[in-house]
Amino acid sequence: ALTALRHLRSGLALWGACFCAAFEAEVLHTVEAGRLLPPGAVVAVGASGGKDSTVLAHVLRELAPPLDVSLRLVAVDEGIGGYRDAALAAVRRQAARWELPLTVVAYADLFGGWTMDAVARSTAGSGRSRACCTFCGVLRRRALEEGARLVGASHIVTGHNADDMAETVLMNFLRGDAGRLARGGGLGSPGEGGALASQKEVVLYAHFCRLDYFSEECVYAPEAFRGHARDLLKLLEAVRPSAVLDLVHSAERLALHPAAQPPPPGACSRCGALASRPLCQACALLDGLNHRHPKPVRALPPGGALLTTPVPGASSLSMVLRRAGL
């Protein structure tokens, strides 16, 4: 067979089908080694229509029989005109093709009528337009949990690739966010094993499997601080191809002062979700919105999902599997 690519980590030359098999084997190994998905689990796959979640759903569908899990697709409708509609159409096509049950939860239903467009309008004049992604990330995490609860899932799976994790590490360092760094290193900590597939591999897998995914950047994404980290990462990768892996390795091995470690999470007093403060971040943000003072509280997000929450649709991070906070 013709060699199609050189495997990033082992340096082996592989061809398409072989690469796909290796990719699936890696995910399987990660899931099994970390005992992430016990047999009989009902798994909610966060599907955005983008390449990461598409690949994740595809891989998990392949692996569902050996793992003995059942899959549910959960998509979140943030209410971003002209962007999310097209992405949701892609998700619907995928669900129909794979014959997986799809549930769509909308911000507008969950959060008292707030859509991202409305949030953006509300924050636009206040000089806080960059905060869009802050709102979106927190709320989407919350929406995903709600969706998982709706479908009765015991686990939530989101698609994040190594590039996204590396970006997050860079970003948290540039922002000096030690609490999130402590948790960012914790992606490899017990109970949360991450399968690290680089962005390139994800795209290649999607290419070889001829997956249909939606690749456009969110309309609000260019304002995000993540853009800086992403640019840097691309440059770094050009200089040294293993830079992404090196960054992830750094993040895993980061040793932080105990005082910088986040406290054990509690429960939100209003909605009961995971929170490190009396009120979870989503509730706090919504409070701010409802008071017409959109003020993102600079604190720890519930459960740390924000850490790996990417700009909607615009690629994402390692495959993080975590227990649903039910």
Add this chain to the structure above:
Amino acid sequence: MARPGPARPGPRVTAAPAPRDVTSASPAPGAVRRHEREPRPWRVTAAPAPRDAERAGSCACVTAATKPRAALSPAAAVAAVMCQVGEDYVEPAPEAPPPRPGGRGQRCVKCKEEPPILVIRAGDAFCRFGPPGPRPSAVISLWSTVGANGPPCEQPCGLPADLPVGSAGRSCVRLLRLDWGAPPGALSPGLDAGVWCWYPRSEVGALAFWGCFKALYTHKFRAVLGKHRTIFPGEKVLLAWSGGPSSSSMVWQVVEVRPARSGAGVRAPRWAAVPCCGEAEAVVWPAGVCGVVGGGPLSGSGTLMPVPSPPQGLSRDSAKRLRFVPGVVYVDEGAACGRSVGDRAQTRAAMEQALRRTGFPWHAVALEQVLDLPPSVLCCAVREPPGGQGAYKAAVDTFLQKQQQQRWGAEAAGGSPAPALVEEPQGSPASAGAPPAAQTQALCRLFDSVRSLTAREELLQTLRSHLVLHVARAHGYSKVMTGESCTRLAIKLMTGLALGRGAFLAWDTVWHPRRLRRGVPDLGPGPPWGGAGPGTPGVLSRRLQGFSDERHGDVVVVRPMREHTLKEVAFHNRLCAVPVFFTPAVDTRAPEKASIHRLMEAFVLRLQAQFPSTISTVYRTSEKLLKAPRDVSTPRAPAPCCLLCCCALDVDTAGLCWARGGHGVQSSALTTPVLAGSATAFGAQAAHLSQTPAEPPAGPHGAAGVAGRCEREAPGACLMEQLCYSCRVTMKDVPSLDLLPPYILAEARLRSQRPGAAGDVHGGLLGGSSSEADAGVSGGDLPTGRQEAGAAPGVLHVYK
């Protein structure tokens, strides 16, 4: 220089303004000063006593003073935004109109009285003339005819004629014009137009202007040293000097705060600047003391000091002096950069000249000397850190007693008080001359073979640190000071992150672990959740103690410049005329995308321009890092160290065993980052799995077929296994490991021949050397380097 001057010694006063009566000369209110040299109101009212910010116990004033106290004018704010780190300023904030005196409450951040002129960043603005106190009575522009051929000094300056000033001996300056102040002779008797001796800088000139800025700058340096109590009095400290801005500034600080000795016949340690040809400013104090501030556009300058008694308030009492014994090391890296022999000789000559002027013992070594290093450099002679503050205080007391005894002894002998700290100012200049050509070629071959600039920089850094370590051990220094600024550390931190050195970021950037012993208060603003987290300081200190000096064992690297930003350093160097040398480095003229180092540097500086708090944020993050990797074993049983960077290995041993065990993994897979822990453990898996469905691709590496065994492979394989993750990735770009210096290969062979014995040896070392160190400390003696130097060979024997 090219400036035409009168051949006769009598100078022309070209632009002397009208004599200004100091009691009535105050400009009309609202008058805008166009230039800093312009006349400014002379304060004759009773000024408050000069405050001394460096009084003991006022360390908090650093942070207090850096907080934005005075609101800045829009112009100043614009200047603050426009000023980017790393630039060298010819004139501070040249475009911004100077703030008006007394307007809108803008005040110097330190003295809080004068209008600010120099803006480091928003909130950090400094005045020009410093705290109230002795004021210069005139500012004179002068230019110099430098060199041995200059006209003789016309003034009886009273200083010894043998005072060395550079190579040219004493040189002279000619007063050219009087910019403002009194006419010659009116205010400062004895100072007249004419030819004056040009002397190296002293504290007089340095403190004349920018007193507030300089005081705070110096205070920061000394506060870092004093706060941590890392450096014991009388300890030998090696200053690593590269000639660049930060390290030059560090050396200058040490030179400057050394005990200043006055009086004829005593040689003060001096840092003479390169004599400048061109304009400079002289400051005339009422007492007749002159100092020169600033220099020509290209060079530094010296100090004009005809009267050796400094004005009041400038002398320093002994409590503020630095009490350690410094030495300077300079590493000539010309071979790594591919410079020609002639260029290197020139650089070496200039550097040695500068080193000689410091008055400290100095060591100029060439990078080629790494080829002669013994393998013992790579051994960590673990020494127990001397106990807490009690030990420090005891050491201080011993030191003071010793000093007192020496002083008495000297007085009894009738001589001038002998310098207690300096054994011999010019002692043992270790200039080896040009290294042998064969060694240069060997080193060039090594660096030329490295495939990427990133790896080249890393390799150079490693070899350099080994060399400095060796010099320190050989000459009995127990501390090494490097001049990494806050900016540089932030860049280094991000670079280390991208290079996979996450576990060692604290080792690479943090000052010293004992800083963390104080626990939470040192972490800046407290955590928003209030509590101290799971680790209480007591537990923490106990855990940290064993780790503190583990990296190089007996030699500790400290970074006293870590509170200074590069911008402050640049200003300081400019204002104090600290000579800075430029030598081409590995990355000189390399494009931005050539290496991760360059890339990260450009990125951080660019981001800093957009978000002015970037560097300080990253830097603060580094303070929250621990030196102990998360899951490395207890201090009593140290993990095996990386051969190159001497950090505990951060590679999963499980992954290693798997790779070593030989599941049909090809040898190429061994040298890939498969070795890395959880992030890459499944990479090996993939390599393994991929062979099942497809036939193993035949390649150059395919024939090996067997997992690399040390005995069969080239020295590279067993070397690779002893490296940390980051060093392995770096070494992947070094195709022929045989070219590495012999001490690395020898040590690698030693360690691999005794698999598993490394831990035992280290354990043995731990006991042996710690007892020696304990004897050194508890005996009331100062932990001088001789003992450690003696200990290191012993360590070696155990190892062999």
